[in-house]
Amino acid sequence: MALxxxxxxxxxxxxxxxxxxxxxxxxxxxxxxDEGMAAQLAATEVGDYHDLEVVRAFVADVDVVTxxxxxxxxxxxxxxxxxGVAVHPGPDALQFAQDKLLMRARLEELGVPQPDWAPVxxxxxxxxxxxxxxGQGVVKTPRGGYDGKGVRVVRAASEAQDWLDGLADGExxxxxxxxxxxxxxxxxxxxxxxxxxxxxxxxxxxxxxGVCAEVIAPAPHATDRLAQVAEEIGxxxxxxxxxxxxxxxxxxxxxxxxxxxNELAMRPHNSGHWSQDGAVTGQFExxxxxxxxxxxxxxxxxxxxxxxxxxxxxxxxxxxxxxxAGAMEAHPSAKxxxxxxxxxxxxxxxxxxxxxxxxxxxxxxxxAAAAHFD
Amino acid sequence: MALxxxxxxxxxxxxxxxxxxxxxxxxxxxxxxDEGMAAQLAATEVGDYHDLEVVRAFVADVDVVTxxxxxxxxxxxxxxxxxGVAVHPGPDALQFAQDKLLMRARLEELGVPQPDWAPVxxxxxxxxxxxxxxGQGVVKTPRGGYDGKGVRVVRAASEAQDWLDGLADGExxxxxxxxxxxxxxxxxxxxxxxxxxxxxxxxxxxxxxGVCAEVIAPAPHATDRLAQVAEEIGxxxxxxxxxxxxxxxxxxxxxxxxxxxNELAMRPHNSGHWSQDGAVTGQFExxxxxxxxxxxxxxxxxxxxxxxxxxxxxxxxxxxxxxxAGAMEAHPSAKxxxxxxxxxxxxxxxxxxxxxxxxxxxxxxxxAAAAHFD
Ligand SMILES: Nc1ncnc2c1ncn2[C@@H]1O[C@H](COP(=O)(O)OP(=O)(O)OP(=O)(O)O)[C@@H](O)[C@H]1O
Ligand SMILES: Nc1ncnc2c1ncn2[C@@H]1O[C@H](COP(=O)(O)OP(=O)(O)OP(=O)(O)O)[C@@H](O)[C@H]1O
Ligand SMILES: [Mg+2]
Ligand SMILES: [Mg+2]
Numbered sequence: 001m002a003l004x005x006x007x008x009x010x011x012x013x014x015x016x017x018x019x020x021x022x023x024x025x026x027x028x029x030x031x032x033x034d035e036g037m038a039a040q041l042a043a044t045e046v047g048d049y050h051d052l053e054v055v056r057a058f059v060a061d062v063d064v065v066t067x068x069x070x071x072x073x074x075x076x077x078x079x080x081x082x083x084g085v086a087v088h089p090g091p092d093a094l095q096f097a098q099d100k101l102l103m104r105a106r107l108e109e110l111g112v113p114q115p116d117w118a119p120v121x122x123x124x125x126x127x128x129x130x131x132x133x134x135g136q137g138v139v140k141t142p143r144g145g146y147d148g149k150g151v152r153v154v155r156a157a158s159e160a161q162d163w164l165d166g167l168a169d170g171e172x173x174x175x176x177x178x179x180x181x182x183x184x185x186x187x188x189x190x191x192x193x194x195x196x197x198x199x200x201x202x203x204x205x206x207x208x209x210g211v212c213a214e215v216i217a218p219a220p221h222a223t224d225r226l227a228q229v230a231e232e233i234g235x236x237x238x239x240x241x242x243x244x245x246x247x248x249x250x251x252x253x254x255x256x257x258x259x260x261x262n263e264l265a266m267r268p269h270n271s272g273h274w275s276q277d278g279a280v281t282g283q284f285e286x287x288x289x290x291x292x293x294x295x296x297x298x299x300x301x302x303x304x305x306x307x308x309x310x311x312x313x314x315x316x317x318x319x320x321x322x323x324x325a326g327a328m329e330a331h332p333s334a335k336x337x338x339x340x341x342x343x344x345x346x347x348x349x350x351x352x353x354x355x356x357x358x359x360x361x362x363x364x365x366x367x368a369a370a371a372h373f374d
Numbered sequence: 375m376a377l378x379x380x381x382x383x384x385x386x387x388x389x390x391x392x393x394x395x396x397x398x399x400x401x402x403x404x405x406x407x408d409e410g411m412a413a414q415l416a417a418t419e420v421g422d423y424h425d426l427e428v429v430r431a432f433v434a435d436v437d438v439v440t441x442x443x444x445x446x447x448x449x450x451x452x453x454x455x456x457x458g459v460a461v462h463p464g465p466d467a468l469q470f471a472q473d474k475l476l477m478r479a480r481l482e483e484l485g486v487p488q489p490d491w492a493p494v495x496x497x498x499x500x501x502x503x504x505x506x507x508x509g510q511g512v513v514k515t516p517r518g519g520y521d522g523k524g525v526r527v528v529r530a531a532s533e534a535q536d537w538l539d540g541l542a543d544g545e546x547x548x549x550x551x552x553x554x555x556x557x558x559x560x561x562x563x564x565x566x567x568x569x570x571x572x573x574x575x576x577x578x579x580x581x582x583x584g585v586c587a588e589v590i591a592p593a594p595h596a597t598d599r600l601a602q603v604a605e606e607i608g609x610x611x612x613x614x615x616x617x618x619x620x621x622x623x624x625x626x627x628x629x630x631x632x633x634x635x636n637e638l639a640m641r642p643h644n645s646g647h648w649s650q651d652g653a654v655t656g657q658f659e660x661x662x663x664x665x666x667x668x669x670x671x672x673x674x675x676x677x678x679x680x681x682x683x684x685x686x687x688x689x690x691x692x693x694x695x696x697x698x699a700g701a702m703e704a705h706p707s708a709k710x711x712x713x714x715x716x717x718x719x720x721x722x723x724x725x726x727x728x729x730x731x732x733x734x735x736x737x738x739x740x741x742a743a744a745a746h747f748d
Contacts, residue, residue, distance in 0.1 A: 022390075023390075023393060023712070025714055025724075041396065041415070042415075280706075294699055294702055295699060295703035297706050297707075324399070332654075333654050333674070335397075336398075338399035
């Protein structure tokens with residue numbers, strides 16, 4: 001009988017696991033938040049992942065549990081593990097992707113390079129940090145942020161007063177130095193429960209308004225040293241934190257060629273979408289192999305360059321379907337992936353991958369194809 | 375709402391349409407012959423495709439109908455078309471993939487190069503053909519053959535007596551000259567209802583015991599002229615017969631560098647499986663684009679060489695799953711596709727694709743990975 005992989009969360013990441021699951025012969029089952037979500041085709045249950053009973057019922061029919069997002073509460077995950085359920089990544093690892101303060105503290109212990117940071121509970125603590133860092137900093141809510149929500153550049157403690165006021169007893173915000181990065185990078189690695197690790201080439205990511213807009217793989221002008229340092233960071237975090245499945249490490253590259261860790265995701269990540277069409281083993285297939293403890297696949301790119309451009313929001317007028325046909329007609333080499341989601345301003349509804357020998361060409365085609373959806 | 379593509383037949387070809395359908399945002403619905411078939415995940419109905427009522431009920435909920443195989447009776451297809459259902463390929467085209475005698479006659483009209491052939495109704499007609507062709511020939515049942523079943527090399531009419539005896543009134547067998555080919559090739563093209571055609575590079579196919587065993591893309595040592603002639607044949611058949619969707623043209627290459635058409639398939643075909651991992655647009659995606667009348671995708675290979683090796687029958691001992699893990703471990707660059715079918719001697723249960731710069735390496739890895747399933 002086919003191995004049953006249960007995915008908690010029915011978004012586009014779960015959806016994009018369907019294709020490789022079919023080819024690998026894995027029986028993918030999704031616990032979706034609602035009817036009609038992106039991963040509908042594989043949804044076997046609909047329910048609230050905060051509710052242990054719902055999750056328990058779902059996992060009764062699967063061999064291993066993994067995730068579309070990092071929002072499943074620790075108590076739920078720990079209860080499953082206590083009951084003998086295979087959960088990948090497990091709660092001990094996942095907590096560091098769920099809470100940026102926990103992550104900063106743990107990466108410090110591991111000696112991983114990162115921005116200066118501090119937990120701050122009130123305005124005076126925050127102001128003290130800002131004063132030590134040229135009067136500026138990046139304040140983050142430790143939990144639940146995504147797409148830049150929960151991230152704010154501040155030049156005075158008062159600019160984060162609303163968040164400080166909202167803190168419960170014992171909670172803190174994270175403040176980081178405002179890194180003057182020259183660019184952002186991401187390093188993907190995959191790790192099996194049995195310990196095998198593979199690394200993808202480091203990629204460049206471009207965010208716009210806090211949202212990932214474009215990715216170039218591998219990162220242009222990456223020296224061997226840079227690529228090696230990034231890979232080493234990815235491997236040591238995967239091992240140090242006991243990650244199972246895909247790990248994405250968001251990185252800053254500084255003008256003095258240092259690499260600092262921004263944050264972690266323990267699942268397929270937007271910065272790895274290029275690999276669907278640009279690598280021998282795409283990240284969704286790799287995640288499934290890793291969580292199912294199957295031997296990992298070759299991470300080599302099969303083109304000199306891969307470019308990913310997100311499709312955000314969808315058309316002001318006309319249907320997504322019409323735009324699709326227009327983009328496909330104009331750009332036969334563009335691989336357009338659609339998430340089956342209703343368009344809404346700023347929402348990720350799909351992405352375009354283009355591979356090729358010439359980076360400028362690939363960037364041009366990927367952007368031009370994505371522009372059909374504006 | 376997503377365009378609904380209905381596939382009649384629940385075998386591995388329907389199964390392999392699931393992955394690209396998800397990424398393209400098409401709603402794939404399969405009429406399967408039984409429960410638990412390869413394309414189970416997308417099966418929305420189970421029933422007998424010979425039964426017009428069954429098929430009518432199935433197509434009521436789809437926008438376009440296509441196929442996993444060519445066995446749906448003409449009467450059923452013509453009834454659908456008369457009722458306004460979009461059927462691709464349509465019955466007028468499909469008849470030439472359903473009946474090898476019809477095909478031979480039509481290709482002759484089109485002036486497509488093919489082996490000498492004749493319809494034969496009795497032993498004397500067959501013997502007369504053999505006498506004119508060095509006393510040998512290949513006898514074929516015009517309908518329903520696959521994997522070499524329904525194909526027999528004969529040196530005397532008596533060797534086909536059982537088939538001749540089985541002929542109903544008005545029926546005939548097909549006899550062809552026994553072509554002394556140097557190798558077999560296949561040409562894939564895709565054609566949309568609106569007329570757009572794209573061609574894949576011609577590939578070499580190796581059959582063992584009448585079953586496709588290996589495919590190399592592009593065909594090694596193919597001269598530009600050979601590639602051009604093959605492509606021209608593919609295009610002219612697609613146009614001449616009004617094919618919609620993928621068309622595979624099986625070809626013989628003779629020692630005097632002529633190309634002769636063996637037979638046609640109007641659907642994704644084993645000889646095109648390499649394109650899943652070796653071309654910008656795989657044949658399953660291309661078939662969906664074509665039958666949905668969406669712009670066709672780039673057919674360029676993204677590696678110098680792609681090699682496909684079929685997994686036949688499955689292991690004598692141990693489970694398919696164990697073999698899988700062994701093959702993946704030993705060959706991380708091998709893309710193993712599994713059909714979710716129970717192993718049975720000689721049955722196609724999966725295939726392996728490998729791409730690379732070096733043909734010998736790719737052949738070695740693909741064969742070695744497939745050998746794990748022996
Ligand atoms: N310390 C920092 N210095 C400079 N810029 C920063 C810093 N931290 C975050 N940023 C910028 O803000 C973006 C979003 O930050 P972060 O990744 O922490 O937020 P998020 O909402 O969790 O992100 P995601 O979009 O990945 O879900 C980063 O990609 C980077 O551009
Ligand atoms: N005229 C011929 N001369 C020489 N060999 C032939 C001839 N016709 C068929 N063959 C051999 O027999 C094989 C099977 O023939 P054909 O493709 O017609 O049968 P099939 O059962 O429809 O095939 P498939 O395996 O593609 O379903 C061919 O691939 C070729 O190797
Ligand atoms: Mg981030
Ligand atoms: Mg054949």
